[in-house]
Amino acid sequence: MMRLLIIIVALFASSAFAVEPDEVLDDPALEQRALDISRNLRCVVCQSQSIDDSDAPLARDMRLIVRERLVAGDTDTEVYAYLVARYGDYVLLKPPVQPNTYFLWAAPALILLAAGGGAWVFLKQVRKSASGDDDGEEVEPSS
């Protein structure tokens, strides 16, 4: 029974965030925006964590800046722009769609197309030899 309880508790536990009590803003709506923004910003020291997940002192400084900018009346876009101006696009966990990332964003579709095209050619070939016609004449696949 105890073991089951532990498992249930573990299943429903939400991940712990690094935000410390003294950082939290009084306005819940603003705090929610700060959390959402923080999840999209890279901790530049730890690199693979968001500043929301990181305990690094620099991540804390960045969380405080995010909140400060929001309190000062910045829009979400302005907060991102503020940090990008200092740390570059690298600070964004999700790369923006812009000329130097077009290939990055298009790559999955291109790979799917290439693989799909390859599979199509291969299957056509298999069908062709299965129908016993190897002389290169086009054979309509039977439907």
Next chain:
Amino acid sequence: MTRALLFAPLIAFAAIAAWFAVGLRQDPSRIPSVLIDQPLPTFTLPAIEGRDNPLSSEYVKGEVALINVFASWCIPCAIEHPVLMQIAEDEDILIAGINWKEKPGDGAAWLARLGDPYDFIGDDADGRVAIDFGVTGAPETFVVDRKGRIRLKQVGPITEQIWEQDIRPVVRRLQAEE
């Protein structure tokens, strides 16, 4: 034609493997700074406790300068320190320090022990100015030209070799500029 297609996956694999072979050799901690060729952030920092030479972005205008982010708690900074001392002695260059996230008094005590290469030292206790510089860790050093633009960023300690090969030539070039 179809025979050539047989080799397409192999060629694609070779291309991807070559790409990764290059990519995986790169140091992921090297992040190009967006501040290169940008004007220095405008800031004013108080002097550190025990010193009376505060740092403002105005003080480095008109001179080729090194702006060095350091702290007594930073181990690589202690490795870099003798090189900075040597630069201060040998070169006609302004060296400014940003004492990053330091407890009051610690910076001055550290400099009293190891020597002080800095013309100006700003106390960046809350790390705000360091963020304006896009600092990710100490030490970091920025080379600023006479017009107050950042021209080079060194992440990690300046070793003698890095100074001679990478930084000094840039400094010389900037000093020769009008």
